[in-house]
Amino acid sequence: xxxxxxxTKQYQSLTAVDNVSFSVRNGECFALLGPNGAxxxxxxxxxxxxxxxxxxxxxxxxxxxxxxECRRSIGYLAENHHIPxxxxxxxxxxxxxELLDMGKSDxxxxxxxxxxxxxxxxxxxxxxxxxxxxxxxxxxLGAALMGDPKLLILDEPTxxxxxxxxxxxxxxxxxLKCRGMTIxxxxxxxxxxxxxxxxxxxxxxxxxxxxxxxxxxxxxxxTLEDVFIRLVRG
Amino acid sequence: METSRMLPPITRITKYTIIDEVRHKSFVxxxxxxxxxxxxxxxxxxxxxxxxxQYLDAGTVVRTLSKVTFHxxxxxxxxxxxxxxxxxxxxxxxxGMQSCILSKPIARWQYVMGKITGLxxxxxxxxxxxxxxxxxxxxxxxxxxxxxxxVASLLCxxxxxxxxxxxLFLSLLMSDIVAFLCVLGVGVVGFVADGIAAAxxxxxxxxxxxxxxxxxxxxxxxxxxxxFLWPKLLGVQQLAASLFEGESFNGLGRIxxxxxxxxxxxxxxxxxxxxxxxxxxx
Numbered sequence: 001x002x003x004x005x006x007x008t009k010q011y012q013s014l015t016a017v018d019n020v021s022f023s024v025r026n027g028e029c030f031a032l033l034g035p036n037g038a039x040x041x042x043x044x045x046x047x048x049x050x051x052x053x054x055x056x057x058x059x060x061x062x063x064x065x066x067x068x069e070c071r072r073s074i075g076y077l078a079e080n081h082h083i084p085x086x087x088x089x090x091x092x093x094x095x096x097x098e099l100l101d102m103g104k105s106d107x108x109x110x111x112x113x114x115x116x117x118x119x120x121x122x123x124x125x126x127x128x129x130x131x132x133x134x135x136x137x138x139x140x141l142g143a144a145l146m147g148d149p150k151l152l153i154l155d156e157p158t159x160x161x162x163x164x165x166x167x168x169x170x171x172x173x174x175x176l177k178c179r180g181m182t183i184x185x186x187x188x189x190x191x192x193x194x195x196x197x198x199x200x201x202x203x204x205x206x207x208x209x210x211x212x213x214x215x216x217x218x219x220x221x222x223t224l225e226d227v228f229i230r231l232v233r234g
Numbered sequence: 235m236e237t238s239r240m241l242p243p244i245t246r247i248t249k250y251t252i253i254d255e256v257r258h259k260s261f262v263x264x265x266x267x268x269x270x271x272x273x274x275x276x277x278x279x280x281x282x283x284x285x286x287x288q289y290l291d292a293g294t295v296v297r298t299l300s301k302v303t304f305h306x307x308x309x310x311x312x313x314x315x316x317x318x319x320x321x322x323x324x325x326x327x328x329x330g331m332q333s334c335i336l337s338k339p340i341a342r343w344q345y346v347m348g349k350i351t352g353l354x355x356x357x358x359x360x361x362x363x364x365x366x367x368x369x370x371x372x373x374x375x376x377x378x379x380x381x382x383x384x385v386a387s388l389l390c391x392x393x394x395x396x397x398x399x400x401x402l403f404l405s406l407l408m409s410d411i412v413a414f415l416c417v418l419g420v421g422v423v424g425f426v427a428d429g430i431a432a433a434x435x436x437x438x439x440x441x442x443x444x445x446x447x448x449x450x451x452x453x454x455x456x457x458x459x460x461x462f463l464w465p466k467l468l469g470v471q472q473l474a475a476s477l478f479e480g481e482s483f484n485g486l487g488r489i490x491x492x493x494x495x496x497x498x499x500x501x502x503x504x505x506x507x508x509x510x511x512x513x514x515x516x
Contacts (some may be wrong), residue, residue, distance in 0.1 A: 048337050050515035068341040075274045076337035082330030098246055099338040143334065 007056035018206040075149035081140030090124040132162035247348025315357035357494035386474035403506040428468040468489030
């Protein structure tokens with residue numbers, strides 16, 4: 001589903017991603033972990049063709065990431081998600097549905113389904129200015145789930161959410177995983193990753209330190225957090 | 235990719251661009267203010283004007299006033315189109331719409347094309363309505379019917395395309411306000427240069443040059459080349475105005491400004507698409 005081959009990204013003298021290669025299979029729930037500035041978001045941006053790699057190649061669903069068609073079955077939630085101040089949550093979702101080539105009535109039905117899924121019934125027509133950060137994040141997740149994508153790319157999905165919100169998102173991701181959706185997760189919440197994901201990769205300073213099943217990475221008597229700190233600190 | 239699959243994203247982005255702009259209060263205020271100003275010009279056509287001791291007839295007054303209003307609206311809407319275009323990429327980036335749109339199966343060129351057509355359509359509509367108000371005032375109130383006035387308005391839309399494309403391209407290279415000042419500078423220099431050129435070809439200027447004994451320099455100099463190549467925004471407006479002034483078509487030289495602006499649109503359009511292709515989406 002996702003394939004990175006010798007990917008390097010340089011910003012002038014800074015190497016944000018250094019010769020990284022890994023793959024994520026269909027139906028896998030994968031976590032990309034790393035400290036701030038490790039290069040996680042850069043990898044996500046390269047997957048979505050928001051930025052081009054200096055060298056190497058990325059492919060999604062067998063198509064190069066530069067081909068817009070490869071994004072047809074992808075849902076994406078950005079870190080620090082925003083909704084335009086002139087739109088309500090409903091109009092934002094409707095716009096996202098229309099951008100996926102849905103007709104008007106299909107788009108409305110899909111928006112109703114999504115509003116229910118993210119638990120925002122009754123608040124969907126309020127102006128964005130009245131939403132909390134957590135509510136904006138929910139609408140962002142809703143937009144990512146629009147059209148039932150095969151691959152979900154989430155960059156810090158629980159950012160700004162309270163513990164109840166985090167739990168709800170986790171439960172939602174678990175149900176999506178059970179339905180066979182491939183999930184690519186960027187997160188700092190290692191305890192949540194440990195509960196949801198099957199495989200993980202840890203990167204630091206742009207270099208891939210490990211990529212394996214979580215059960216193989218975490219040894220007996222350790223937590224994912226212990227492994228993460230041990231690997232990142234070298 | 236099939237054309238039928240390529241067009242819907244562009245039309246949708248065009249629609250969203252127009253809706254987002256119209257939803258802003260500043261746009262509505264700007265439009266209402268401009269419409270009121272155009273209505274106020276109506277009063278100017280009801281006075282008596284004397285030139286060289288002779289009163290001008292009502293038809294001449296209305297035609298002259300319509301021509302002046304035509305040019306003022308044309309130039310004014312160009313400034314408004316630049317103001318609308320200057321912040322479009324930044325706003326989309328800050329509000330997360332750029333990443334939202336481009337994370338869907340939409341190519342970058344489709345996004346840019348949607349933005350261009352949205353801004354262009356909106357500014358053309360803005361100008362057409364203002365010109366339409368002048369047309370209705372002259373037709374209904376002053377009984378001077380000039381259907382070519384509206385055709386001329388549409389011809390001026392080429393200038394708006396130039397402003398939109400240039401503004402979008404420059405806003406990727408520099409800060410919005412500097413890009414706006416650059417576009418404004420191009421327009422002002424072009425208008426002033428065309429004005430000087432028109433004045434230098436007038437009978438008064440020829441008489442003055444004869445009296446002072448100077449001769450027109452026919453040799454090719456660098457400023458003549460710059461003047462020739464400079465965006466001919468006023469030239470397009472004059473060409474458009476000639477449609478309702480009833481001037482005869484005399485040679486290809488008259489449509490040179492149109493060719494000039496269309497070529498600039500193509501060049502800046504190509505540069506814009508090329509630049510945006512390598513742009514990092516935040």
